[in-house]
Amino acid sequence: MRRHSLAGEPCPVARSLDVIGEWWTMVLVRDAFRGARRFEDFRAVGISDNILSARLKRLVEEGIFEKRLYQEHPQRNEYLLTEKGRDLLTVVAALGTWGRKWTTGPDATGGMTHEECGRNLTLRGWCEECGRPVEQHEVRVPEVIRIEVPVTR
Amino acid sequence: MRRHSLAGEPCPVARSLDVIGEWWTMVLVRDAFRGARRFEDFRAVGISDNILSARLKRLVEEGIFEKRLYQEHPQRNEYLLTEKGRDLLTVVAALGTWGRKWTTGPDATGGMTHEECGRNLTLRGWCEECGRPVEQHEVRVPEVIRIEVPVTR
Numbered sequence: 001m002r003r004h005s006l007a008g009e010p011c012p013v014a015r016s017l018d019v020i021g022e023w024w025t026m027v028l029v030r031d032a033f034r035g036a037r038r039f040e041d042f043r044a045v046g047i048s049d050n051i052l053s054a055r056l057k058r059l060v061e062e063g064i065f066e067k068r069l070y071q072e073h074p075q076r077n078e079y080l081l082t083e084k085g086r087d088l089l090t091v092v093a094a095l096g097t098w099g100r101k102w103t104t105g106p107d108a109t110g111g112m113t114h115e116e117c118g119r120n121l122t123l124r125g126w127c128e129e130c131g132r133p134v135e136q137h138e139v140r141v142p143e144v145i146r147i148e149v150p151v152t153r
Numbered sequence: 154m155r156r157h158s159l160a161g162e163p164c165p166v167a168r169s170l171d172v173i174g175e176w177w178t179m180v181l182v183r184d185a186f187r188g189a190r191r192f193e194d195f196r197a198v199g200i201s202d203n204i205l206s207a208r209l210k211r212l213v214e215e216g217i218f219e220k221r222l223y224q225e226h227p228q229r230n231e232y233l234l235t236e237k238g239r240d241l242l243t244v245v246a247a248l249g250t251w252g253r254k255w256t257t258g259p260d261a262t263g264g265m266t267h268e269e270c271g272r273n274l275t276l277r278g279w280c281e282e283c284g285r286p287v288e289q290h291e292v293r294v295p296e297v298i299r300i301e302v303p304v305t306r
Binding site: 004006007008009010011012013014015016017018019021022023026027030033034035045046047084086087088089090091092093094095096097098099100101102103105106107108109110111112113114115116117119121122123124125126127128129130133134136138139140141142143 | 274292
């Protein structure tokens, strides 16, 4: 299933993808934000039971979910987002924003809103130094690739 | 390779993952933001040539990259981010932020900065209505899961 680990890459983007880069993983995290806790809740998305079990196990091992017993006989667990898991809200929000703009289809949830006023939220780059949001054209991404090599292929 | 399409899901998060949910896809997008344009540039990350070809083809089909001829003999193409592709900057930024906090390892790039002042940028939820950034605890995620079903397994 896993082809090549990105866990050792010198880049936090790559290392994040190593943990959460599989489709189902992020779909399960999304569902957890929407209130899913039990195996049956997570099943609702149409994942097969064996993949679901494997993904939940991985998410617990990675410390994104914590497993908590909610019934003794028979033994049943629920899965709760940890702080590390809750910090993925920005990733889910970024995916939702992009998908709302660039994919076609309904939106069953309507997206995240501001608790206080009910308005839909957007994600923006923020500069602590200047104390203001920054636009995309003001963002500098360090250039590390662009290696000039002779074309020999 | 692809097990179950999320393209028809009534959720923009799921549909986004259908397009960009594979590890290598987002790693290639990250590299494009950092200046990678040619096959050789993208190879630098250690991807095998056949997977790289397939991913670049998919990214062009999805309209995230556009292919442009830069050499006639022999014919060579470069891959440039489209507007749809550049809009993934927020997703890359969200992954970078999370990875910087929750994974261990070096950061070869140092992350995105504000062009004007050079300070590292953060991503924040933003409310247009209130004209201010909002904290995570102020974000409301619509609850659509939490289906109460009898445990029969």
